[in-house]
Amino acid sequence: MADGNVNVAAKSFYEEGTTKKSTGITSWLFSTDHKRIGLMYLVTITAFFFVGALFGVLMRLELMAPGETIMGAQEYNTLFTLHGVIMIFLFIIPGIPAIFGNFFLPLQLGAKDVAFPRLNLLSYWIYLIGSVLVILSLFMQGGPIDTGWTFYVPYSVRTTTSVSLPLFAAFVLGFSSILTGLNFIVTIHRMRAPGMNFFRMPLFVWSTYATAWIQVIATPVVGITILLVIIERSFGVGIFDPALGGDPILFQHLFWIYSHPAVYIMILPAMGVVSEIIPTFSRRTIFGYTPIAMSSLAIAFVGYLVWAHHMFTSGMSDTSRVIFSLLTYIVALPSGVKVFNWVATMYKGSIDPKPPFLWVMSFVFLFSIGGLTGLVLGSITADIHVHDTYFVVSHFHYVMFGGTGTIVFAAMYYWFPKMFGKMYNIKWANINALFYIIAFNVLYFPKFIMGYQGMPRRYYDYLPEFADLQMLSTIGSWIMFATLVSIFLNLFLAIKKGKKAHNNPWGGVTLEWQTSSPPPLLNFDREITVNHEPYDFSQLKELDYESK
């Protein structure tokens, strides 16, 4: 073993189980071990991700040629709504915090578990119940929801499709998010190993901390909003419906007061993962630790101040539009701080382009395109031109899929050996990264052009002049889906029959690399005391790491 500090005879958490009584599936479903819960989220979220991706491919198939291709308008409306609901509420919001946060937050802090292990299990169960409700809603009277994932009133109040149940599902899922956030905040405040002060925490922990605050403070707003829509639908109270004296713009305010900060629930943990991977593969301490940590908090805070930039054409006041446009530009600053610090970290580093690093580079490229087109949308005049066009769809996918989605894969490639104790095929992973970035741009870049030319979003049909670019985008969706399957196969085969991984295959220095792979039930087989900065690579000598 490369890592001399670890007792190689120690059993992993897979072998130790949770309690002596439960075995098999129950040792997972009722386990309060943060690692098992993280893996359960991994399985469930991966399943939903593939369902969401399949819906995306079906939408692209419909758009392959003008006119009705494989489905009608109503089916298409349903499909883009479900694609959105599944990808947003079941994949990308829980994604990194629930899978990697659960698994690695206690490890990185040198803790034995999260602060409230039972609450953690409850969060998973609530997530599961919420997702079952989403699935049930597909078979309710009236047919599946067709409002789009934003549930805008007055349409969501008036449509005859099944709206209340999927809305309630989102309400339930919100609780899972709040409880996970609460758990992480308390864990970070109370469970740090001796010597681990706030400024010795890995940056993934900082970003998870900022995220947890958004989860706790912002999620109740959407919970209440959703209940108000259900009440409006059931009793016709007139909160949002203008015919009854309500205000539909109020819904948009309330929805985006949550859903804009939620965008940072999605991206902040991803940025944390980037701040882990870049130093490890550059063999260099992170440049600007404190600014990166603080920029996470700044993004979390400024994220609350910009929600109405989603509403420039909604009919709200001009004063609001100017103020929110200005505030939107401010949020680019802390994001810029991060990107410049990452680049500065790599400068004169000893770069080792292994798969996690390549995926992070794809992230920086795709996220920069997504981020900068966000500024186009943040200025009122340009936004009015491209509002509700493919430009918005493309921007959103570059930021969310190209940003967070890419990092889900990067994090998977980075932490996979630690989670499963196996190593995947590195060459295969590199080829996947190449195909991913090609597929991504073929799939989404044409949408920027079509959007600029006026192709509206959420239409199942289009004018003949868009036919070529639509076809190109559809071809991109096929390459993308094939790549996703290939990524999955590589990792799945590695779990089944991959080579045994070293405890520290990449030469990382954060605490999770200082235990065995996979870790034992209580994470470390010795008492952890922290006496280093988080990215002090001189530790590698102490850890007896041999560069391979």
Place this chain on the structure above:
Amino acid sequence: MEHGNTEHKTHSHGYGIYVLVWLALIALTSITVTVAGVDFGKLALPIALFIAAVKSALVINYFMHIKFEEPIFKVFLLLSGMTLLVIFILTFFDVFYR
């Protein structure tokens, strides 16, 4: 965690204060109802919100015991409260200038 000791301290101030807070809440509720009858124009909303904020502060501090808790909980609550305040102010830029 060592909360066992602090929890018992909170009862030392007696129950009289709860009755006083309860009376204050009833008084503030009647003020809200009365004020709603007067035409203050655009000020009606901020006034109602201000009274509601005072009531929340009373409930949080006394009934929910935050006044007697560790400073970190106060900081957390203040943070959430300030976020809410900022959200209200920003929303008013739409409501008042539409």
